[in-house]
Amino acid sequence: MISGFDVAQALDGGIADRQRAWTFIRDFAAAWTEPLTEDDGTPPAELARAEALLGHPLPTALREFHGLVGARPDLVANQDSLLPPDEIFVDDECEGVLVFRNENQGCAFWGVRLSDLHLDDPPVLLDAGHGWAPCFDRVSLACVEIVLSEALFGGGGRLYNACELPAELLGTFPVHFRRVGLPDYPMWTGPDESPVHWYSAPGKLLRQDGLGTHSWLHVRGRTRADLDEICATVPARWSLGYAEPTGGRTYDHEPTPAAVPVAMRSLVSGQGSP
DSSP states (O other): OOOOOHHHHHTOOOSSSSHHHHHHHHHHHHHHSSSOOGGOOOOOOHHHHHHHHHSSSHHHHHHHHHHHHHTTTHOOOOOOOOGGGGGGGEEEEOEEEEEEOOTTTOOOEEEEEGGTTTSSSSSSESSSSOOOOOEEEEHHHHHHHHHHHHHHHHHGTEEEEEEEEEEHHHHHHHHHHHHHHSSOOOTTGGGOOOOOEEEEEEEEEEEESSSSTTTEEEEEESHHHHHHHHHHSSSSSSSSSSEETTTTEEOOOOOOGGGGGGGHHHHHHOSSSO
């Protein structure tokens, strides 16, 4: 692992095209987990079989993403998984949507319109039970978000925490971190936790779900020391029992389902992937 990697710095200037997305994912994997190898992708023959069964081609960006990290569950399958090729399916709503990712309890799905499959990097839709709606302008943007979100919930939860942001922290916590160049997008849980903003510092990753009072902040450190620094910097009531290293307030309670956001309940209850 590479120390000092800063997601915001690595994505400075945004994600202009899918090659920029794949370069970032390679760099992120090397810094936060293990470098990608040729064995970490889904074999082309497996993707071809899936296309034959579906009767539809996969968008170029989705094929490339599978070929890059499809066999790396730590980057694509900790919480809301990239579907294996043989589990990709077509939803008949909206004149057909090719579904390539699902929320871990089946509450939300991400996909591409069949009418857009001829595009190399088509728009992505989200369905959280209220019909398909726009989510990302391009598949490659969704792929970067997948890797960030799955890494956020990775590490068996040992390097993760979350808190509800009271009004006094909404405008103050971002000054300690740098905004990541990922466009705003909706959180599947609804408008109260949308849009999603990402922040970072070297070895630290933060996701803010919603911009209003009592939005949720999810955080991950590359190391335990990095996580400790985040939790010490943001003086909030952290959901996963945490004692500040400087001897401040101690929260050693066990979180209940009502005390944590829907997006992390499977992590707390042990129902999701570690």
